[in-house]
Amino acid sequence: MNGATPMNKRPIKLLIVDDSNIVRRRIERSQQFGGLELVGAAGNGVDALELFGKTDPDVVTMDLTMPRMDGIECIGRMVALKPEVRILVISALADKATAVEAMERGANGFLNKPFTDRQLNDAITDLMR
């Protein structure tokens, strides 16, 4: 494929950030993301940043409402460290202002909770286009 990015040459590294164990496991369990390699999961923004530095993910799923550091701040910090990272916000905060703020910080997609496996799959696929 022309214009191949590093994403196309090796498994795409995925980091999951969500303070809900249920949601983290739900994303982890999904077998629909061919080519994705789970490199870590964190329950708050502080732990997520630490894992981000250690694992250098290509794709991050990011909750917004979390203890210690919220998702909006975490997105800004991740993008500052690695501008090409692709970030999918997965949040119950369904208002437009929140989505716009996340996008302005550098998020690339937004998926509302709750979500179906199909919606998650589609959102990740869109994110990697």
Next chain:
Amino acid sequence: MLYEHELKTFVEGTTTFFEVAAQQPASIGSPYLLEGAPQLHEYTGLINVSGKRAGIVYFTAPKAMLAVLLMKMQESDFGHETMRDLVGEVANTISGNARRDFGGDFVISVPSVLSGESAAIAPPPGTRSFIIPINWRSHAAKLVVSLS
């Protein structure tokens, strides 16, 4: 006075969770007003509301309902923390729906979770509790809206 469309937003936040996460919709029983506080089930997810309205909104559910809901979500952990996590996610969805529909008119807190056979939650002064029965499969939970 609480308007029907406001109540509907909270109800939809609750039923959406069942419909999407468990792929099986919940049905709504006949709402009723209560001067006091209803009996809580084992697990409760609660949000505080301020701004145009003030008070609390919470979803309270029995352990048996949550266990089946977790199964439907392909979850294999049915422990106490997972149950707490689940009612927190339901409250999170209610909160998100309200933020979307009401915008800046309502300030809505991060959800908090209560568990155990707690005493009832007293409605804030000046409010009455709207009780909306949430029926799913053979189980019954309650959505309680106590707003000024």
